[in-house]
Amino acid sequence: MDQQSPADSAWQTFFKGCFSRRISSSNLPELIPQFEATARPRPLAPERLARALLDAGSNGQQTDPRLPSYLETLLDTKRITVVDLLVAIAQFRDPSDLTSTSLDTANTLHFTVFRLLIQRIANDTIDNDNLLLTLLGQLLPWMSQHPASATVGLLVSASLGSPAAEHAMTTAVTKKFKASFARRLTPLVNNLSSTNIQLASALSYYQKQYDLQGEAFAGNSIDILNGVDLAALSFNDTVMDNEAVTTRAGLYIYLNTLLSDRPTFDDINVMNFLSARYKGNLPVLVTELILAAFDILANAMYRAEPQRTITILRSFLVNKLPAFLGNYTAINFAPLSIETFISQALLRIDPTAFPSLSQMFDFSSKSSIVSEARQEFLFSCALHQLIPEGSIENLLGDVPMQSLPASGRYMKADLVSECTTNPAKIEDLIGELENMEGNAGEIAGALFEIITTLCSNNDTMTLKGICISLVRKSATLDSVALFCPPQTLLQPLCNLLDGWEGHEDQVENQPVYEEFGSVLLLVSTIKHRFKLQPSEMNGVDPDSFTSRYFRLASESRKTDQLSEHENDLLGGWVRGLFEAEGINDELMSTCKPAEFYLLIATLFDQSIKACQSRTLTMETLKGGFEYLLEPFLLPSLLAGLTWFANTLWSISSSSTQIDTLLPALHTLVKPPSISTDSAAMHSAVLARVAESLNEGLNHAQLQHKNRVDIQPLLEVLRPHMTHHREKATAFSELETWTRTPPNGLSTALGNMIQGLISWSFATATTSPPPYTHRLLLSAQTILGATTTLNTLLDIITHQATHHGPNSQEVNTVFDIIVTMLTAPQPTKPPLLTLPSALRTLSSSTVTTDLSKTDPARASILVRLHRRVDAVLAATHPTHDLGLEMNMSTAAGQGMMLHDSQGMPATDIDAVLAHTEGQIASGDFLGGVGLGQGGGMEL
Numbered sequence: 017m018d019q020q021s022p023a024d025s026a027w028q029t030f031f032k033g034c035f036s037r038r039i040s041s042s043n044l045p046e047l048i049p050q051f052e053a054t055a056r057p058r059p060l061a062p063e064r065l066a067r068a069l070l071d072a073g074s075n076g077q078q079t080d081p082r083l084p085s086y087l088e089t090l091l092d093t094k095r096i097t098v099v100d101l102l103v104a105i106a107q108f109r110d111p112s113d114l115t116s117t118s119l120d121t122a123n124t125l126h127f128t129v130f131r132l133l134i135q136r137i138a139n140d141t142i143d144n145d146n147l148l149l150t151l152l153g154q155l156l157p158w159m160s161q162h163p164a165s166a167t168v169g170l171l172v173s174a175s176l177g178s179p180a181a182e183h184a185m186t187t188a189v190t191k192k193f194k195a196s197f198a199r200r201l202t203p204l205v206n207n208l209s210s211t212n213i214q215l216a217s218a219l220s221y222y223q224k225q226y227d228l229q230g231e232a233f234a235g236n237s238i239d240i241l242n243g244v245d246l247a248a249l250s251f252n253d254t255v256m257d258n259e260a261v262t263t264r265a266g267l268y269i270y271l272n273t274l275l276s277d278r279p280t281f282d283d284i285n286v287m288n289f290l291s292a293r294y295k296g297n298l299p300v301l302v303t304e305l306i307l308a309a310f311d312i313l314a315n316a317m318y319r320a321e322p323q324r325t326i327t328i329l330r331s332f333l334v335n336k337l338p339a340f341l342g343n344y345t346a347i348n349f350a351p352l353s354i355e356t357f358i359s360q361a362l363l364r365i366d367p368t369a370f371p372s373l374s375q376m377f378d379f380s381s382k383s384s385i386v387s388e389a390r391q392e393f394l395f396s397c398a399l400h401q402l403i404p405e406g407s408i409e410n411l412l413g414d415v416p417m418q419s420l421p422a423s424g425r426y427m428k429a430d431l432v433s434e435c436t437t438n439p440a441k442i443e444d445l446i447g448e449l450e451n452m453e454g455n456a457g458e459i460a461g462a463l464f465e466i467i468t469t470l471c472s473n474n475d476t477m478t479l480k481g482i483c484i485s486l487v488r489k490s491a492t493l494d495s496v497a498l499f500c501p502p503q504t505l506l507q508p509l510c511n512l513l514d515g516w517e518g519h520e521d522q523v524e525n526q527p528v529y530e531e532f533g534s535v536l537l538l539v540s541t542i543k544h545r546f547k548l549q550p551s552e553m554n555g556v557d558p559d560s561f562t563s564r565y566f567r568l569a570s571e572s573r574k575t576d577q578l579s580e581h582e583n584d585l586l587g588g589w590v591r592g593l594f595e596a597e598g599i600n601d602e603l604m605s606t607c608k609p610a611e612f613y614l615l616i617a618t619l620f621d622q623s624i625k626a627c628q629s630r631t632l633t634m635e636t637l638k639g640g641f642e643y644l645l646e647p648f649l650l651p652s653l654l655a656g657l658t659w660f661a662n663t664l665w666s667i668s669s670s671s672t673q674i675d676t677l678l679p680a681l682h683t684l685v686k687p688p689s690i691s692t693d694s695a696a697m698h699s700a701v702l703a704r705v706a707e708s709l710n711e712g713l714n715h716a717q718l719q720h721k722n723r724v725d726i727q728p729l730l731e732v733l734r735p736h737m738t739h740h741r742e743k744a745t746a747f748s749e750l751e752t753w754t755r756t757p758p759n760g761l762s763t764a765l766g767n768m769i770q771g772l773i774s775w776s777f778a779t780a781t782t783s784p785p786p787y788t789h790r791l792l793l794s795a796q797t798i799l800g801a802t803t804t805l806n807t808l809l810d811i812i813t814h815q816a817t818h819h820g821p822n823s824q825e826v827n828t829v830f831d832i833i834v835t836m837l838t839a840p841q842p843t844k845p846p847l848l849t850l851p852s853a854l855r856t857l858s859s860s861t862v863t864t865d866l867s868k869t870d871p872a873r874a875s876i877l878v879r880l881h882r883r884v885d886a887v888l889a890a891t892h893p894t895h896d897l898g899l900e901m902n903m904s905t906a907a908g909q910g911m912m913l914h915d916s917q918g919m920p921a922t923d924i925d926a927v928l929a930h931t932e933g934q935i936a937s938g939d940f941l942g943g944v945g946l947g948q949g950g951g952m953e954l
Contacts, residue, residue, distance in 0.1 A: 023058035024068055030055070031072035034086070041085035042296040045093055062096040066104035074125045081288070083125075084132050091136060098136050099147060102154045105129045130167045131889070137174040145184040151175055152197060159200035164207040169215050172204065176222040185226040198228040251864040255878040261827045262293055262300065265772040266835040267308040268315075273789045273839035275312065275332060278546040279497040280840050285891065287344055292890035299357055302341060306361035309333045310389070311784040314369035317386050319786055326386065327450075328494045334392045335456035336498045338400040355403045359411055362390065366783045372414055388452075391416050396454030399425050426455040431462035439478050442466065446485045449492040460499040471508035474517060476531040483538040487700040490541055502546045506553055509539050514560040516610060525604035526648050532609035533651035536565075537700060540654055540954065544704050561610045566954045569614055570658035572621035585611055589619055593640035594632055599649075616652045617659040624663075627676050634676070638683040645684070647693050650701065653684060657705040658954055660684075664712030669719045678716075678725050685709070686732050699736065706736035750794060761795045762807045769811050769832060776828050792836055801853040808833050808850075812876050821872065830883060838887040851888065854881050 020028075030051050033039075039047065051057075060068065069090065073083035090096045096104075105126060142148045152175055155168070162168050175181065185194075201223060208216040223229050270289065274280050294301040313329045341354065370390045391412055398405040399420055408416050435442050445459050463482070470479040486493060496505065513535055539562065542548070550566060557563060575583060585607045592599040623640065626632040632640075644652055660681055667674050690698060710733050717726045753764040771785030795804045812829050819825040837850050856862075858881035867874035 021058070023060050024064060026055055026057040027060060027065060027068040028072050030057075031069050031086070035073055035080050035082060038082070040296050041082065041089045044086065044089045048093075048095075062100040063103040063107070066090065066096045066101050067107055070104055070108050070125070070129070079125050079128050084128055085291075087129070087132055088136075097147065098133050098142070099150050099154060101129065101133060102151065106154065106157065127167060130171055134167075134170050134174050137171070137178055142175070142178040142180045145180055145188040148175065148178060148180045148184045149189060149193070153193070156196065156200055159204055163200070163203040166208065166215060169204055169208050169219060172201065173215060173218045173222070176226070177218075181222075181226075185228075194226075194228065198223075201228050251867055251874070252858075252878050255875045257879055257882060258822060258830055259827050260883070261824070261831050262304070263776045263828050263831045264304060264307065264311075265776045265828070266293070266831045267304050268311045268784060269772070269787065269789070269832065269835045270839050271308045271312050272315070272787055273836075275329060276789045278502060279328060279332070279494065280501075281332070281336065281340075281498055282501070283340060283343065285840075286340075289891045290344070292887065298345070299360075302345070302354055302357040303361045303364075305341070306337065306358060306393075307364055309337050310361070310365040310370060313386050313389060314366045315784045315787055317369055318783065319788065324491060324494065327491065328498070330386060330389055330392075330452060331450075331456060331495050332498060333389055334396045334452040335454055335495065338393070338396040338402055338454055339457045341397075342400045342402055354397075355407055355411075358394070358397060358403060362411060364781055365390070367781060368783055372412075388418075391418060392452045395420055396452075399454040421451075421453045421455065423455075426458040426462075428458045428461040428465065431458060432465050435462065435466055439481065442482055443485045446482075446489060446492055449495040450489075456495050457499045460496045463496065464500045464505060467505070468508045471512040474512075476512075476535070477527070479512075480531045480534040483534040484697070487534070487537050487541050488696045490545060490700065490703065493542060493545055497546065502542050502548060503552050506539060506542055506548070509535055510553060510560075510562045513539065513562050513610070514557070516561075516608070525601050529604060529609050529612075530648040533648060536613065537651040537654070537697065540566075540651075540704055541700060561614075565610075565613060565655075569655040570617050570662060570954050572617040572659060575618075575622075578618070582611070582615065586615055586618060586622070589615065590622065590626075593619075593643055594623070594636050599643060613652060613655060616655040620656050620659050621663075624673070624676050624680065627680070628673065634679055637676075637680055641680060641683045642687065645687055645690055645694055645698065647691075647697055650694055650697050653698075653701045654704055654954060657681075657684065657701070657709055661705065661708040661712035664709075664716045667716045667719050671719070674716060674720060674723070678723070678729075681729060682725065685729050702733065703736040706733045709733060710737065749788075749790070753791060753794065754798075761791075761799055762803070762810075765791055765795050765804070765807055766811050769808075769829065772832050773815070773825065773828055776832075777825075789836075789839070796850060801848045801850050802857075805850055805853050805857065808837075809873060809876060809880070812880065813873055816872060816876065821875070830880065833880070834883045834887055837884050838891065851884055854884055857881075 034044070034047070066087070069083070069086055073080040073086060087096075087101065091098070091101070108125070137151075142151065152172075155172060155175065158165075158168050159172065176185070201219065205216050205219045205223060208219065274286070290301055290305070309329075309332060313326070313333055316326050316329050345354065369386060371387055391408070394403070394408045394411055395405075395416070395418060397403045398408060403411070405420060431445065435445070442463075445463065449456050449459055467479065467482060470476075470482070493502070513532070516532060543553070543566065550563065553562070575586070578586065588603050588607065589599075589612070591597060592603050623632065623637060627634060627637045643649060644656070660677065663673075663677060667677075685702070687698075710730060713726050713730055713733075717723070717730075720726070754760045756764040756767065768785070768787060768791055772787065775782065775785045792804070795807070799807075812826065812833065815823070815825045815829045837854065841849065854877075858877045863874045863878055866877065
């Protein structure tokens, strides 16, 4: 860019101030004239104004999240045009200095600007010949320098598809410009034909329509449109979108999904979602967010969800939401009073679930479970200074029965300082995580900082106490997860275990084992409670201890598979457990804790076999195993009991191994006596292994129906069976859905959505309809993505048939289903997700074929795809603009799919069904949930 003028600097400073103060884009139309009136900067050419904004809102290729909305405001107010913006981005950095990757990579400055340009042009902002031809002229250097960029291809396609294109390209354009444009368009089409056939097909269509083929295309290029129905390329363009509405049900679905599994309330992602959904309408946003938080809590109560689920939803309402509202409004809006919005929300909450104070003493009602949530929420809002404490009585409509916490509002820095001085305070803070007072966020933040510092400083003695406290009160981990993702909490702990050094000044080794074991037990508890996959554990090195432990520690190895050192260690532990010398410091000094934990399964296997061969007596075996109930060795039962579970699965009706396994297992699971220090840790271990051990014992019971020593073990395990959070569906719930007449799961899904539609139109204050995201996930898993998607299309089609395609009922069901499809997915989604299936089914070829037989359904398909893609693009930074082809996984790998007769598959349903069949059979044959060797992983 040429030398910056004082006017350039003044505007850049103004925009930087807007970014730093987090001014909402909706305020710019008022602020810009005020700035012009007071600062009186010289007028800037539109492209220089756009450049000043780009300079202020970016740092290299990194952009401020507000930049797109600021640019849109300048475009909406006609201070700049799309051409000005394209000129500005070219001035910002010459096209020849960029790679195609930077253009096609989300979150970069150029990608952000090009995405905005594509959207604006596609929305008919080009309304005259001159503007279009100027735009196309500005695109020439981009086409020359990036002839393989899908982003550039999309921008060209959007321009040639604009309303002004037909007249401009056939009447107003010069032959010289047309020839120049054609020379650059041909390589772009040829390159994209091998990477993005849909986009290449659209560009090729415009080549022929406007005679932009050029000699090179005619003589050397492959005609990618050969045999393609050109009308198919234009059908999707004829479909008009429905009005986008924001329903009460939409946010109700979104929050239910975020909190139905492990808490996944990522503040940035949620802010993106809310900003895209409400577009700066703060009153509606705050009111509906508060209302949705009460709605999901009421829904959990009515559905009789487990107490742990109700507790985390209540903690979200009281501890998380007020803090989030304070941060969100501070970042996105000028200071405003939220009291009015809170009052409006409380007027609409379910009075049955959240009665007035005078009704709270009706203990015969289920509502007593959550009835205090209303005043807890208000006191937390007061604690976070969203409302004055004096307003609480007016908002409640009665004299409150509690008060602000005596200790006031916690601050993370103060808590960290206090705990550094007095580590004993840490356990008290962990206990306070369960309080419904509004301080849990600061406590969680302080705990994470303390744990990270202790790990960094190798202060494992203090860390041991924290780990044991969190393991004993594992429910508090749910509250921590609302503010600190489990993966983030695990990272310093895993790093500590992987690089364990111990302390040079430690004379005894038993404390080393205690400290290592307590950290490992907490890591295992977090992994189990939130069902974390190895890939989610912050990129753990596959050769690190933690990676090998969770993958291999429950598998026994033959002695010839062990190294000489490992055989020596194994022999030492056998002698220590089962011979008179016992476990001494010399043994532990020669065996690092990590080595010991990787030998446990082999130690158990060898010990059981020795007892079976009568090398060891049963009493000696049980006596040796009792050593493992000591606190410094007890975490070893994580791998040991998982080995037992795997071994029980191999039991047959004729097997005699069970005569050894069960008595040994009784010693470990139901010991005759156990110390107080060991008891809490033992319970934590059982919570971790209860499910796998329960399954193994049930299998053994089926094989040996007359044995009476299995049921007592199952009774011990029963209280420990619900210590994890995941989107698992209970069998009784699934059975109810599958028996819903006339079509089982599909009908149950339709009934649930119909309840949401009716609720959205209710004028009176009503209870929220039953909703669980598990129903959609179950349908997707059992019926497959294609069938589930067709069920959702049937629901929309039904509403369109009965109420009209542009009715409020249809707009409402679109909002409901789009939210269901775009809400955060499980951590390990199926290979063919619902959005992926939708993208494939809504391709122009498929929808045009469908339009010939069912135009209404084809139109719905196109609209649904657009809405889903738009929401994903706005709320998921890594989501693309539809630049890549989204056929099946197999097709993406270059494989041709065939039908049952061996012919190439042309029907899209057949293609998707084939893909899902391959996925399902692969999961089954691969053994879902099984580790190497067919065993259950830790």
